[in-house]
Amino acid sequence: MPNQDVIVVGGGVIGCAVAFALSRMGTSVVLVERDRIGVHASRAAAGMLTPITESADEGAGFQLGLESLGLFPTLVPELRELSGIDPRYIESGLLRVAEVDEVGGLRERCARLEAHGCRWLDGDEVHAREPRLAPEIAGGLWSPHEGHVDGFLLTRAYAGAAARRGAQFRLGTTALGLLREGERVRGVRTSAGDLSAAEVVLCQGAWTGLAEDWAPLTLPVEPVKGQMIALEGPQPDLPCVVWGRGTYLVPRDGSVRVGATLERAGFDVRTTASGISGLLEGATRVMPVLGDCTFQDAWAGLRPGTPDDLPLIGPVPGLAGLSVASGHYRKGVLLSPITGLAMADWILSGKLPAELGCCDPARFETTG
Numbered sequence: 001m002p003n004q005d006v007i008v009v010g011g012g013v014i015g016c017a018v019a020f021a022l023s024r025m026g027t028s029v030v031l032v033e034r035d036r037i038g039v040h041a042s043r044a045a046a047g048m049l050t051p052i053t054e055s056a057d058e059g060a061g062f063q064l065g066l067e068s069l070g071l072f073p074t075l076v077p078e079l080r081e082l083s084g085i086d087p088r089y090i091e092s093g094l095l096r097v098a099e100v101d102e103v104g105g106l107r108e109r110c111a112r113l114e115a116h117g118c119r120w121l122d123g124d125e126v127h128a129r130e131p132r133l134a135p136e137i138a139g140g141l142w143s144p145h146e147g148h149v150d151g152f153l154l155t156r157a158y159a160g161a162a163a164r165r166g167a168q169f170r171l172g173t174t175a176l177g178l179l180r181e182g183e184r185v186r187g188v189r190t191s192a193g194d195l196s197a198a199e200v201v202l203c204q205g206a207w208t209g210l211a212e213d214w215a216p217l218t219l220p221v222e223p224v225k226g227q228m229i230a231l232e233g234p235q236p237d238l239p240c241v242v243w244g245r246g247t248y249l250v251p252r253d254g255s256v257r258v259g260a261t262l263e264r265a266g267f268d269v270r271t272t273a274s275g276i277s278g279l280l281e282g283a284t285r286v287m288p289v290l291g292d293c294t295f296q297d298a299w300a301g302l303r304p305g306t307p308d309d310l311p312l313i314g315p316v317p318g319l320a321g322l323s324v325a326s327g328h329y330r331k332g333v334l335l336s337p338i339t340g341l342a343m344a345d346w347i348l349s350g351k352l353p354a355e356l357g358c359c360d361p362a363r364f365e366t367t368g
Contacts, residue, residue, distance in 0.1 A: 003196050004029065006022055006030075006201060006347060007195055008022075008201045010032075010205060010207075011037045012038055012040055013045075013155040013158065013333055014325050014335075015201075016336075017336035017339055019031045020158045023165035024165050029162065029168070030169075030195060031159075033171050034172065034191075037159045041301040042155040047150055047154070047252075049069055049089075050094050050143070050147075051064075051334060052065075053113075053146060058112065063355060065334055068339075079158060079161045083156070086157075087153045089149040092148060095240055096140060096143070097137045098138060099136050099245060100138045102245065106139070107141075118143045121142050123138050137244070149333060154336070170195075177189040178214045178322070180319070185199075198321065199321050199347050200322050201325055202322070206221065206222070206224075207223075219324060220327075221304045225263040225264075225265045225268060229259075232254070233293065237254060238256055244286030245286070247283055247285070249283060256283075258283045271298040304328060305327065305329045310359055311359050312326050312359060313325050313342055313360075314359065317361065342356050
């Protein structure tokens, strides 16, 4: 007999969201994490909640992000009450700015997004909203319903709330493989011994693809490095997220988070001179006053990327009792609420929401 209903492998924002969603429905959960909760990509993330302006089109990923964004206003108070941790969710709005050569494309995008509250600001209007923008900024898209959250605190809040609902955590414990009976997974081999369960969910973020060594799996998740910096913010504090040419600025507790690079560099998490200098150049191009701000910190994280930039959410083909929730790329924090709920639905009812069809792990399976 299994010792628990579900084992979740991975203690980032997705693994903790899955553990919380399952535990609040009365499922017994053990989460296995080789380090500490949320210390990798979840801690490095800027925490932007920007599905409206970030998506290239209004396709499946856009709709998924919108639905998940809508869950935050009720989710955060519940997490705060159960865990005692405030994830610092703020619906600050987002200002996406354009130089002259970018105005046409961004203005067309804005027109398609009017139904989501977006409106166009001409040069005078955009500088009136944020006077510290560079003179070269010629217009902007204002999106009032987007915002940001502290990804590390959100992850800890999920974990604390899950623990209050009875979830167990095995930290400093490395998953080494799967326990199997034929084509069914029965648990996980770990550095602290075997754990049995009726279901296993893989949530190892950028490391998920390494599980292909455990069984004949197709999990095309690879690390995409992102470097970020923190500057002491100018006064008054930046009131909203500002996104310029290849650079975004996120206010956080009197500082400004500047991100982020996109690098295919394997599991290298070094910060580099070229990465930091590029971020500084981008930040001061959007807002020159940042050039006089104190440099606070630099770090890097590994996003879990997939070939189509959509996550893997659902059952893994070929092995009963095994599911995956990974590959969220730049949207792990944003998509954590809907991912947790979807995985709980799947494990408890055997059904996934129709809108999760684009995230079916089977889409990368090859035949013959």
